Amino acid sequence: xxxxxPTVLTDGNLHYVGQKFESLRTVGSxxxxxxxxxxRDVDELMILDPTASREGRRISVGLVExxxxxxxxxxxxxxxxxxxxxxxxxxxxxxxxxxxxxxxxQDIGLxxxxxxxxxxxxxxxxxxxxxTAYGWEINNDGIYQTFDLAQYVEKLADNGAGEFxxxxxxxxxxxxxxxxxxxxxxxxxxxxxxxxxxxxxxxEDAVSAANSGANAVAAGTLFQFTxxxxxxxxxxxxxxxYGTRK
Amino acid sequence: xxxxxxxGVSNVSSVVSALSDVSKNRVKAVSEAGDSxxxxxxxxxxxxxxxxxxxxxxxxxxxxxxxxxxxxxxxKVLGLCLGMQLMGNTSSESIGTTGLGLVSASTSHLQELNxxxxxxxxxxWHEVFWEDASVENHFSIEKPGEHVFxxxxxxLELFEENATRLLTKxxxxxxxxxxxxxxxxxxxxxxxxxxxxxxxxxxxxxSWAGIEK
Numbered sequence: 405x406x407x408x409x410p411t412v413l414t415d416g417n418l419h420y421v422g423q424k425f426e427s428l429r430t431v432g433s434x435x436x437x438x439x440x441x442x443x444r445d446v447d448e449l450m451i452l453d454p455t456a457s458r459e460g461r462r463i464s465v466g467l468v469e470x471x472x473x474x475x476x477x478x479x480x481x482x483x484x485x486x487x488x489x490x491x492x493x494x495x496x497x498x499x500x501x502x503x504x505x506x507x508x509x510q511d512i513g514l515x516x517x518x519x520x521x522x523x524x525x526x527x528x529x530x531x532x533x534x535x536t537a538y539g540w541e542i543n544n545d546g547i548y549q550t551f552d553l554a555q556y557v558e559k560l561a562d563n564g565a566g567e568f569x570x571x572x573x574x575x576x577x578x579x580x581x582x583x584x585x586x587x588x589x590x591x592x593x594x595x596x597x598x599x600x601x602x603x604x605x606x607x608e609d610a611v612s613a614a615n616s617g618a619n620a621v622a623a624g625t626l627f628q629f630t631x632x633x634x635x636x637x638x639x640x641x642x643x644x645x646y647g648t649r650k
Numbered sequence: 651x652x653x654x655x656x657x658g659v660s661n662v663s664s665v666v667s668a669l670s671d672v673s674k675n676r677v678k679a680v681s682e683a684g685d686s687x688x689x690x691x692x693x694x695x696x697x698x699x700x701x702x703x704x705x706x707x708x709x710x711x712x713x714x715x716x717x718x719x720x721x722x723x724x725x726k727v728l729g730l731c732l733g734m735q736l737m738g739n740t741s742s743e744s745i746g747t748t749g750l751g752l753v754s755a756s757t758s759h760l761q762e763l764n765x766x767x768x769x770x771x772x773x774x775w776h777e778v779f780w781e782d783a784s785v786e787n788h789f790s791i792e793k794p795g796e797h798v799f800x801x802x803x804x805x806l807e808l809f810e811e812n813a814t815r816l817l818t819k820x821x822x823x824x825x826x827x828x829x830x831x832x833x834x835x836x837x838x839x840x841x842x843x844x845x846x847x848x849x850x851x852x853x854x855x856x857s858w859a860g861i862e863k
Contacts, residue, residue, distance in 0.1 A: 496663070
């Protein structure tokens with residue numbers, strides 16, 4: 405059973421698309437982006453504020469409230485979440501699951517605390533990584549540092565990660581294909597659920613991601629700007645033998 | 651009136667919105683027992699752990715409220731996800747914590763049921779079906795099976811003989827996706843997050859509860 409998830413990047417007002425985690429381009433209002441995806445009756449919606457930490461804010465609670473009022477599908481939100489009370493406020497506003505990034509990478513104890521409070525099933529950890537000649541590097545608020553990917557994945561899983569958002573940052577916004585090598589590597593180290601993201605370019609790509617161990621595929625650029633819809637991806641996955649909703 | 655118990659961590663607003671979609675009745679979230687106004691249906695939502703759930707129920711006086719609502723006023727209770735699990739006696743998620751005991755039931759980890767079936771936590775849309783499709787099952791599930799949204803690691807084992815059971819497949823095994831037993835109804839999945847399928851099920855539960863739509 406593979407889930408297909410549109411991702412919407414925002415600062416709370418505007419809808420952005422990213423490019424290799426280096427720049428963000430404004431493409432419209434976030435309400436419109438959300439409306440488009442929710443009208444498609446997708447499996448889940450993910451709303452992320454990628455520069456929240458850097459810019460000293462957190463994913464907009466007001467936006468989460470407005471979305472939750474209308475959405476009847478699961479909502480995942482992330483961006484600048486730094487403590488348990490942030491999490492409580494967002495869940496209370498209507499988020500079903502939260503995505504954690506930079507603050508977890510600085511303090512893994514926080515992951516354990518949050519997971520204990522809201523349950524693993526509601527906790528996603530973003531792995532924003534890229535491959536270099538020196539090995540894997542993790543992106544933490546725009547700064548890359550080398551790290552032991554395999555070991556870190558295991559540590560995060562042990563500390564309460566319920567799912568990983570696996571993103572090769574170099575493919576962000578490029579539609580050049582999901583990094584299946586990265587996916588396979590993470591899959592080999594953990595049985596935790598994986599969402600493949602960054603670079604989704606086609607239905608075949610989604611099938612490759614599933615073949616490499618993904619439990620879900622997420623895309624921003626593809627679902628906003630091309631004629632490939634989440635439904636088409638679901639159908640393609642079905643044809644390849646994977647269960648999907650509907 | 652339908653009241654939803656606000657445990658402080660749960661996503662109450664979605665449950666309120668979804669129930670408001672399917673019922674003209676007043677749907678309200680209450681944060682503590684004193685705010686309750688003798689509803690027709692009490693809803694225990696749930697996100698979090700067995701331990702944190704019971705802690706919040708006790709803190710807010712909801713444990714006493716639920717027992718009074720169910721035993722004395724003989725009104726209906728709906729438990730959603732963790733809410734359903736809290737209706738039982740124990741959970742391997744939180745050894746030493748006692749549940750509400752409304753039904754004879756215990757909660758165990760999905761990996762104990764089938765280690766290799768799927769990744770756990772189980773997050774995704776799955777089909778549900780009545781254990782016995784031939785009996786009168788309180789609310790209907792469409793054929794082919796409805797897909798509804800699950801997000802959990804623990805499942806409930808119900809020991810009540812007269813309950814009707816809703817099931818979901820997990821590899822070669824099945825486990826409880828929901829049940830109806832007297833004035834109690836529990837759902838392991840999130841109907842408020844299951845799009846049209848979920849709203850339809852909620853609408854049928856409203857009828858079961860004898861509440862005007």
